[in-house]
Amino acid sequence: GGGRGRPASPPRHRWRRRPAAPSAPSGLLLAAAFVSDAQYNRNIPFKTSPEAVRLYYLYNHWFMRTATYFFIFLNLSLAVFEEPAVYPLPFLATSSVEVLCLLVFFGRLMHFAKITRRNVFWKDTKNICIMVAILLSLTDLAIYGALRIYNIKSVRWSRIVRPIFLVNFAESRQIRRAFRSIRNTLPEITYVFLLFMFSLLMFSLMALKLFGERNLQTAEGLPYFRDYLEIVFDLYVLVTTANSPDVMMPAFDFSSWYALFFIAFVIVNTYIFMSLFLAVVYNNYKKHLKNEIRTLAYMKRRKMIEAFNLLKEEEGTLSVVREAQWKQLVKLVAPDISSSHRELLLRISDDEQKGFIDKKSFVQLADLLNIQVITLKIRSHPLGQWMPRIYKSAASQFLRSVVRHRGFVWTYDVIILINAIFIALDEESPYISYAEWVFLALYIVEILLKLYTYEPRAFFGKNQFWNWFDTLIIFAALTATILNTTLKSTTKYNSQQILDIVFILRVLRLIRIVDSIQRFRVIMNTLINIVPTMLTFGGLTLVVYCIFAIIGMELFHGKIQFFPANSNAPYAMECGNQALKDSLFARGKYCKNNFNNFASSFIVLMELTVVNQWHDILCFVTAQPAKLYFIAFHIVMVIIIVNIFVSFILEAFFVEYSLEKSEVETAIEQKIQELGMGVQEDTLQDEQLLDNMESADNDLEGEGGTKAQPKGLVFKIASKRYRTVDALLQRMFEAEIPLEDEGPSFEEILNMSPGDLTSERAV
């Protein structure tokens, strides 16, 4: 294609990489702050003074945010080093680290106070929470330290407030959302829970009347269903199914008809009530998610309007932003994008090339900036540039066509299957361990061939999950295998850890076969899409686990001991606790399930989350009230958090599913498509991309070439495969609000109660 009608590319200014450019006029700087806040959905209600805007940029600097996270996790991980410790450190060391962390948190909070409006800052409960937590921690630390000097042992109770920092610092929006969701669900779930408890108490009363005077015995020879409170507890455990069918057997042996009692109990409580809990949690989760997304979308719109109002000038009857202003703004907000990319954004915002951008187009800038752009120029293979004669020779082209052929994938699928069989076989035979080297070599050859065929930067593209996965696994396996062989030949001894890692890596390699089958790939992609949000639940679980682990250690620390198998300690088989003789706990060899340190506590809590055998795990608890600890954990973790997790997966799945059916496209994406500059990422494969590009080129020229297109640039529209649930919901909602609708004002949005949003909610 010729260069007809294409303008010279604009001169390249060198801009500071930091957007906090003091030389820029303060109005522009403020507008840029609004746009960047909208772009990343940050929702910081910052002050509009130039000083505050500068501090705002500093606050959002990646370094500051990373540092905050670092100190939050440092603070949490102190539990590993404090008494009872996995790796003990002196009190002076841990306490000074804690003071350091608290100072950092305080500094961060002060920084936040500087940039936000005073009334907003003091109305926000999360800021108050952080302050109270810092105060509590310092007080506790001081008291504990003082008492320690006089050798008085006291409880470090303030440790349970540490997760508050994880929840309440502005960066962990998702975790806070999950907590808000829980808080909103509480009233409704409380009623269902009370009804459930009522049902439990009724059934227990029935059980007491039916079985209490039969003189029955459990399999362990203990009295069966005599005491009301014990019956309630046993039946509560039955709801979780953990002691089924044991709890039924004595009554069932006495008379078969009594099985009906337990069947009725399980149907009512386990099946109906537990489903009802899920229904309540899911319903609230869905409702709440929609409200939050709506608020986010309104906030974004409002911020873009604020930015527009700062920059607007009159053009006839219209308020517009001039091209020069707009360009400076974009340079401030996104200093990293190339000038040709910026030119393209301008083309889309000002598609009639009038020299100014109207309000409607301006508002879309935040979304435009979020669309990824790829440059076609760099897409030709580097080898093709360095040694074009060899790379474009017939042999090379043949090789590349072989690699691109379906058969190549199938061949490697077969190799993977053979490898699986070899892995399952015995390792002892030398031939099989040699085979391992052969497979490793084959996989490396595969990666090299693919790199030869496909452009390396495309191959390791941001969203090329499987390529990254393959390469990392193979090279980790190669490194570990070499390391292991070296160790073996020098010290004649296999390192256990390295060997374990090698085994795991070898097996992980096999997962790749899933990606060859279309139907599996769809499911896998859904799962991979879910992963980032699942980390939120990781955070949530971490918070709950931390709190319960710290309480658990205070309550149950040292009650049981773990001794290695060949230990001579007294009562080694009974976990060092004479009372546990002949208990199911000792018989199951559960001694390592204890609250003696932070790591063990976590694993016990994990087992309690899985629910099974939890009544056995807690049988070292002799005091009845301590059982409340376990019931509380069950209610919080299993009834609420696991149900929210399931709700999240259900919702994510449904959104993915509805996406398959309907095309959710924003106005921007439509416009890009109209300009012929969009490429769906799904179709963006190797040569296809080039073909696509060329035809797009031709189209444009066919139309008359009046529109300038920076060569080699296409917009990569976020692929369906890689959209998150959040992004999707936001897009769906944005499609609902008309472009003219400015939405409520900042104050209105901030003061909005969930009810306000519910009332205008679309089902």
Add this chain to the structure above:
Amino acid sequence: GGGRGRPASPPRHRWRRRPAAPSAPSGLLLAAAFVSDAQYNRNIPFKTSPEAVRLYYLYNHWFMRTATYFFIFLNLSLAVFEEPAVYPLPFLATSSVEVLCLLVFFGRLMHFAKITRRNVFWKDTKNICIMVAILLSLTDLAIYGALRIYNIKSVRWSRIVRPIFLVNFAESRQIRRAFRSIRNTLPEITYVFLLFMFSLLMFSLMALKLFGERNLQTAEGLPYFRDYLEIVFDLYVLVTTANSPDVMMPAFDFSSWYALFFIAFVIVNTYIFMSLFLAVVYNNYKKHLKNEIRTLAYMKRRKMIEAFNLLKEEEGTLSVVREAQWKQLVKLVAPDISSSHRELLLRISDDEQKGFIDKKSFVQLADLLNIQVITLKIRSHPLGQWMPRIYKSAASQFLRSVVRHRGFVWTYDVIILINAIFIALDEESPYISYAEWVFLALYIVEILLKLYTYEPRAFFGKNQFWNWFDTLIIFAALTATILNTTLKSTTKYNSQQILDIVFILRVLRLIRIVDSIQRFRVIMNTLINIVPTMLTFGGLTLVVYCIFAIIGMELFHGKIQFFPANSNAPYAMECGNQALKDSLFARGKYCKNNFNNFASSFIVLMELTVVNQWHDILCFVTAQPAKLYFIAFHIVMVIIIVNIFVSFILEAFFVEYSLEKSEVETAIEQKIQELGMGVQEDTLQDEQLLDNMESADNDLEGEGGTKAQPKGLVFKIASKRYRTVDALLQRMFEAEIPLEDEGPSFEEILNMSPGDLTSERAV
């Protein structure tokens, strides 16, 4: 109010109670068949010949339907009397009953064939299924009987086809729908299941490599994680959480880091994959339900149009049905309704009193007939009529106002609470057993007082669940207590069964307190609404249990024996099976969990549905392949059916919830409201009703009295509280189709694939 403008009520003809009136003209009879089919959503594609229509009425006679159900359950219950039997009966008895059942089924099928069109009959798989099942049963019975004569033992394999009759007879539409839903879900669930199996196999391979050569032992001293297939099975059990944390302990004791392997396993397989199963099942359930409801609504519309076409006459340019024809039709379809009620229906259908009904109004007749009507005339208290002076005296009115007062309810709530405490106390003291009589007397007084205050027929209204519940419980308790006391005084011995029933009834009485609290009542109503559809799942479960129980009995019959506690039999503690010595099965005293008869099998399958300890329950299975039986049951019951059950509860809850928000009213209900003749059942309480009625009366007369209103009649619009999910969804969908839309024709509807409906599906 005066009688101004009110026409004399029409002469009361005495009509036959059976609608199969041979004297009616055949066109009318056919139209009535269409209307009644539409009214009950029966979907029988009957022939239009007069003979077929007459047979159609017979086919739907309540007696015929009840008889069919009776024989289906008789046929299923044969398993209780056949070898291995709970109550053994001679082979001749059971086989002749079976032949009788099969003959009835065949007769019913032939009857169905007579009334349906031939091509439709043979295209319907359910008819083919029934025929094949009858043939198979007869063949098997003949072979088994013949071999029996020569004393050769063979297997009664045809018994597993018996549930087919329950599924395939036209009356059990709901169960068939659930099965169709399962069938539609299968392809999608298969892919997820394969991926899940792949993940399981990968983890097992990793476990083999990591733990296989460590020489670890389980708590029972058995080798740990050596054999690949056993690892796969152990980890499958871990997915169901049944052997957590036991399966982890040996590896965890060896090194704490190995816990990470199991945590990863549980997160991926138990949490993510199991949620994914629920998501897939739920999604398909929802989709499928909507499609079915849509088909039903179209069918109803189409049938009403057919009926209209049969009766229509020309009136100017309009096709209409004359009033006389219409009345005859209604008398045929609903012979039981009063003439004033019929008059009211006519008023609604022909609201301008033109003497004919147009198509649009005619089509709504089926829904009109489904609306309950109550007659106000009979609403005044019978005592008020028999002895008005006493009933309307000041003392009587005071008494009634006391009963209506909130305090009356509260007083009885307090009495119930006190009763609960008395029940929990020891029965031995004579004062407490006297107290029981006092409480019983108090409850009876309460019911009598309520009957004195409220009109008895209103008190025992169709939907007055709690009144019915109270009365039944109290009178059953009274009967049982008297019976027990009589037995005790005559034979000096408590009957165990009666005493148990008395205990249960006493506790059930306490449930009533829930209805006093508004929030609980809402949840309880949702639960009560769900009950009818839950019976569908009962049917579904029955089918699956029957099949697995029969297979289980063939496979595992007699492998273990149950001996009473004081038995001297050899290996009584090992369930008569030497191989079970020291097993967890014998230690847990699980001997009664066996497949020795139908009832035991059901209970074992129930325990397997609850999942916990299922690996212990099946440890009497020595042959590895037999484990497949248990895995198959787990997949069918837990992964599919329990998930459908949960989906159903979720959906029911959401529909109930969305109902709270939005008012789903059909055009008919609106019209009734406009006429001032509708009373929402929620507001339909005692005097309120009268007030309401009176004001409705006044309104009408105020308007001019040209409209005749049969005195004392109001339409009772199905209350929100008592709508089923099905009815709700149908209403929602009907609100979507415009009244003019005739929908597809019969043939189109019958040949519709789910895809056709999906494509036009509203999300």
